[in-house]
Amino acid sequence: MLIQTKGLKKTFTTRGKSVEAVRGVDLSVKEGEIFGLLGTNGAGKTTTLRMLATLIEPSAGEATVCGHDLLAAPAKVRQSIGYVGQAGGTWGEVSARAELVHQGRLYGMRKKDAAQRAGEVLQAFQLADFADRPSKTYSGGQRRRLDIALGIMHEPQLLFLDEPTTGLDPQSRAHMWEEVRRLRDWGTSVVLTTHYLDEADALCDRLVIVDEGAVVIEGTPAQLKQEVSGDLVLIGVNGDAPRAEELLRQRSFVREIESSEPDPAGIVTLRLYVDEGGSAVPLLLRELDAADISPISIELHRPSLDDVFLKQTGRSLRDE
Numbered sequence: 120m121l122i123q124t125k126g127l128k129k130t131f132t133t134r135g136k137s138v139e140a141v142r143g144v145d146l147s148v149k150e151g152e153i154f155g156l157l158g159t160n161g162a163g164k165t166t167t168l169r170m171l172a173t174l175i176e177p178s179a180g181e182a183t184v185c186g187h188d189l190l191a192a193p194a195k196v197r198q199s200i201g202y203v204g205q206a207g208g209t210w211g212e213v214s215a216r217a218e219l220v221h222q223g224r225l226y227g228m229r230k231k232d233a234a235q236r237a238g239e240v241l242q243a244f245q246l247a248d249f250a251d252r253p254s255k256t257y258s259g260g261q262r263r264r265l266d267i268a269l270g271i272m273h274e275p276q277l278l279f280l281d282e283p284t285t286g287l288d289p290q291s292r293a294h295m296w297e298e299v300r301r302l303r304d305w306g307t308s309v310v311l312t313t314h315y316l317d318e319a320d321a322l323c324d325r326l327v328i329v330d331e332g333a334v335v336i337e338g339t340p341a342q343l344k345q346e347v348s349g350d351l352v353l354i355g356v357n358g359d360a361p362r363a364e365e366l367l368r369q370r371s372f373v374r375e376i377e378s379s380e381p382d383p384a385g386i387v388t389l390r391l392y393v394d395e396g397g398s399a400v401p402l403l404l405r406e407l408d409a410a411d412i413s414p415i416s417i418e419l420h421r422p423s424l425d426d427v428f429l430k431q432t433g434r435s436l437r438d439e
């Protein structure tokens with residue numbers, strides 16, 4: 120395991136008031152994966168990330184990061200990781216190349232090596248064309264790519280990204296997802312936070328949903344969605360609805376079946392909750408065909424991560 124935490128906690132005390140930002144988080148992150156912490160604002164994602172990146176000390180609990188004990192050997196952890204905070208850093212007079220070389224030097228690289236690595240990183244993140252312009256002239260997406268380039272200058276084994284695409288337009292977000300996938304392909308593991316459902320779904324190999332300082336569920340996006348209720352199949356039938364319902368109810372892979380009132384054209388929609396829609400649809404069609412029932416329509420719906428979030432926390436992430 121690249122990261123293993125047990126009972127990680129953080130309580131902030133300001134002016135006599137204390138906030139339990141993280142209430143005991145257990146995480147296991149594997150080497151080579153993109154791992155996500157999904158949650159609303161204030162859920163404790165950033166605090167968790169900052170603890171794992173040695174930026175703040177946990178109030179309780181233990182963790183190993185890249186094979187090093189977080190509390191006993193924070194300097195070793197720091198050498199193995201990169202950390203990119205939330206957007207909003209300074210956009211200065213300094214060029215991307217100069218920032219990268221400076222970063223490399225901070226990590227103990229020799230001037231020549233830092234310059235060479237900066238050149239490679241600028242190419243990789245498509246920053247080379249304007250590498251010598253002051254970074255204040257960059258677009259939001261370009262600045263964010265530079266932030267990540269800075270985070271990987273010293274070739275860390277693991278990169279922490281706090282909300283990598285917040286504030287970016289859809290095209291820059293898609294672009295950023297590509298960059299993050301490429302990091303994984305190069306062998307850098309990535310742990311990121313997000314409050315975007317689509318980002319967690321599209322980008323993460325595995326994720327946890329964090330709510331009120333605790334992990335509520337963990338798994339691959341597909342597993343989490345499976346957890347909700349399996350898939351939903353909608354079948355429109357005309358006239359034969361009671362018979363179709365009776366017939367399909369008996370199939371073992373149908374967890375639940377409900378039927379709508381007939382619409383003005385007399386079509387009844389049967390809602391079937393099944394374990395796995397892809398394999399259920401052909402079986403359902405065969406079953407109906409054998410009983411001489413011809414459906415008018417058939418649709419397959421997959422639950423979204425928002426359905427998972429709703430089930431686990433009682434709130435919708437879309438409402439936030």
Ligand SMILES: Nc1ncnc2c1ncn2[C@@H]1O[C@H](COP(=O)(O)OP(=O)(O)OP(=O)(O)O)[C@@H](O)[C@H]1O
Pocket residue numbers: 131132133138139140141158159160161162163164165166167312
């Ligand atoms: N330095 C601090 N002092 C006091 N309270 C803090 C501090 N940092 C965070 N908190 C509180 O801890 C809780 C969790 O914050 P955290 O930033 O970890 O959440 P988050 O899930 O990352 O949300 P966001 O996406 O808004 O950063 C919040 O209630 C926040 O106000």
